[in-house]
Amino acid sequence: MDSHRSLTSRAYHQIREMVLSGEIQPGSRIQIDQLRKSLDMGASPVREALSTLSSEQLVVRSEQRGFWAPDVSVEDFKNLLDTRLRVEAIAISDAVEHGDPAWEERIVMLQYRLNSLDRTEKAIEWEAAHRDFHHALIAACPSHYLVDFCMQLYDLAVRYRNIARPAAYPKRKISNEHQGIAEAALARDGDRAARLLVEHYRKTGEFLFDCLSEQDGAIKEAV
Amino acid sequence: MDSHRSLTSRAYHQIREMVLSGEIQPGSRIQIDQLRKSLDMGASPVREALSTLSSEQLVVRSEQRGFWAPDVSVEDFKNLLDTRLRVEAIAISDAVEHGDPAWEERIVMLQYRLNSLDRTEKAIEWEAAHRDFHHALIAACPSHYLVDFCMQLYDLAVRYRNIARPAAYPKRKISNEHQGIAEAALARDGDRAARLLVEHYRKTGEFLFDCLSEQDGAIKEAV
């Protein structure tokens, strides 16, 4: 990729992936020296990457004491989801209002791609396509501030999805939901698109919510 | 301050101030070596600070080519303001719904402090108090994601205010507007608080909008 030219950006992307995937456990310490060795680079690029990640909430920095993977909690996930629903509803309405033909075509293309990929067999590609699809929906929103914020929340939500580790994905046809949202967007029905998107997130959210609560329970029992 | 213990955080705050105040001109290059000397420290803390700032949109990073102060434009300010109005309206409604006595007391206290300070004679203190006041209004919003985002947008807006350099501040009594918002919030009238807050920002926004447009005109004439 173009953005992996410098060691700093390689470190950024790799550490980011480790946090999002749950490979680095929530609440656990992130040691610079250890990363430095496993990534085979000096401390500077690692520190820079961690600094950047910490202002994206993907890493928590404690002055003079190092870096940590953020804690997770049902409470936090509730806030995250709730914020996302409301902000992204605004973003998609804006996008529907301002989208041009290129915006439409990209949505169509990505929806097709998403349908072509098997979620479990081609997990990496599916993840990337899913993110691209949701980005494409709101990409025509004139405020890049809003779009960037939505994608930041998207990433944090994906982390919760990975950490909740659902035994199996729900049976409801997610691709149908995607199609509904895309159709509403392309039909320039902003309200409907927003409503369906919110519903889509809320359903996924509640499913994960249950997974998380079970884990919490299991942990408490173990103690 | 507590947060200035490390060189990195000193660098962060100082560079941030330089960008927000307009001391570093929009679009101009930010040279590491120059900063390193003027701040009297090594390159590492400076780079870390710049990395952090770049993911807060206060600095633009161009891979392998260094760092720059973000460009400004009327278009961008429009987006920024518009985003802010809508997101902060949500935040203050939430805060009004969830605020506790400590939240109320802090608003009262900060409004008093703000009124006691002269905007031109005690500019630094006024700025800090103004930021604290606006933060206090939304601080009871349960989603720290939303609150943090609002404050990020607040800072970007302050940058525009500093860059627009209004010859004189408008005559309208800003403290009255603040009081109106605070009263509505304390009376638990979320809708009214949101409406007044939006109005407050929009008025300031349009005022700055004019200043910026004039500057644009002046620049074009000079060329």
Add this chain to the structure above:
DNA sequence: TCACCCAAAAATATCGATTTTACTTACAAA
């Protein structure tokens, strides 16, 4: 005059080593 290429200069990116800070353990005094 203009476009193009190459060498010198400047600036960024990175590393390895040093310094500083925070945490832990051990021990002594109350």
Add this chain to the structure above:
DNA sequence: TTTGTAAGTAAAATCGATATTTTTGGGTGA
């Protein structure tokens, strides 16, 4: 026991130097 203190250890923070990359400026040929 509890409290306080001091030495030792581990990790982060920082620095100075080196390696890479980009930019600049001048010269050449069409």
